[in-house]
Amino acid sequence: xxxxxxxxxxxxxxxxxxxxxxxxxxxxxxxxxxxxxxxxxxxxxxxxxxxxxxxxxxxxxxxxxxxxxxxxxxxxxxxxxxxxxxxxxxxxxxxxxxxxxxxxxxxxxxxxxxxxx
Amino acid sequence: xxxxxxxxxxxxxxxxxxxxxxxxxxxxxxxxxxxxxxxxxxxxxxxxxxxxxxxxxxxxxxxxxxxxxxxxxxxxxxxxxxxxxxxxxxxxxxxxxxxxxxxxxxxxxxx
Numbered sequence: 747x748x749x750x751x752x753x754x755x756x757x758x759x760x761x762x763x764x765x766x767x768x769x770x771x772x773x774x775x776x777x778x779x780x781x782x783x784x785x786x787x788x789x790x791x792x793x794x795x796x797x798x799x800x801x802x803x804x805x806x807x808x809x810x811x812x813x814x815x816x817x818x819x820x821x822x823x824x825x826x827x828x829x830x831x832x833x834x835x836x837x838x839x840x841x842x843x844x845x846x847x848x849x850x851x852x853x854x855x856x857x858x859x860x861x862x863x
Numbered sequence: 864x865x866x867x868x869x870x871x872x873x874x875x876x877x878x879x880x881x882x883x884x885x886x887x888x889x890x891x892x893x894x895x896x897x898x899x900x901x902x903x904x905x906x907x908x909x910x911x912x913x914x915x916x917x918x919x920x921x922x923x924x925x926x927x928x929x930x931x932x933x934x935x936x937x938x939x940x941x942x943x944x945x946x947x948x949x950x951x952x953x954x955x956x957x958x959x960x961x962x963x964x965x966x967x968x969x970x971x972x973x974x
Contacts, residue, residue, distance in 0.1 A: 752905075766958060780961060789950060789966045790906070839905050843960045852962055854905040 753848025775820035776842035780846030784837040796823040865966035893954040901938035
C-alpha cells in the first residue's frame with residue numbers, strides 16, 4: 747500500500763487563487779520531505795526540501811514567497827502555491843523516505859495536477 | 864557539477880529485451896536509483912544499486928559500474944504495460960536522500 751499520501755490529486759482554479767497541497771507519510775515519521783514539479787514530458791525538478799520544525803530549503807530559482815512550505819509535524823508537509831497563475835500549472839509531487847535506514851528509496855505521493863485558468 | 868544523462872526516447876517490441884543506459888557525474892557516490900513513471904502518475908521505485916554488478920529482480924535488472932559512472936536498466940519479456948518513462952536518479956551530496964533525476968527515457972512498447 748501507499749506509504750506517502752498526497753492530497754488533492756487534482757485542482758482546477760482561477761488565476762490569483764492560493765492552493766494548498768498536503769503530503770503525509772503514513773508508515774513512518776519523516777523529518778525531511780521533498781517537493782518536486784514536473785512539466786509535461788520533462789523530468790522531476792526538485793523545488794525544495796521540507797524540514798520538520800525549521801525553514802524549508804529552496805532550490806535555486808524557486809521563489810520562497812510564491813511556494814510556501816510548512817512542515818509542522820513529523821508526518822505532514824504542506825506546499826501552498828500563493829496567488830497562482832497559469833504558468834504555475836504543473837504536476838506537483840512530494841516524496842519522503844524512512845530516516846531509519848540510510849539510502850532508502852524515496853517514496854512518492856500520487857502527485858497533484860494543478861491547472862490554473 | 865552533478866549531471867545525469869539518459870536517452871530521451873526508445874522503442875521496442877512486445878516480448879523483446881531493452882536496455883536503458885544512464886551515465887552520471889556526482890560529487891561523491893551514494894548509489895543509483897531507477898524509477899518507473901507512467902504518464903500522469905508519480906514515479907515508483909524499481910531498483911537501487913550501490914555496488915558494482917547486476918541486480919536482478921524479476922523481469923527487471925539493473926547494472927552499475929562505479930568506475931565508469933554508468934548504469935543500465937534491463938527489461939526482459941517486454942509487455943505493453945512497460946510503456947512508461949524510466950528515470951535514473953542519484954542522491955546529491957550532503958545526505959537527506961535528496962535526489963537528482965535524469966530527464967527520463969520514454970519507452971514505447973509496440974505489439
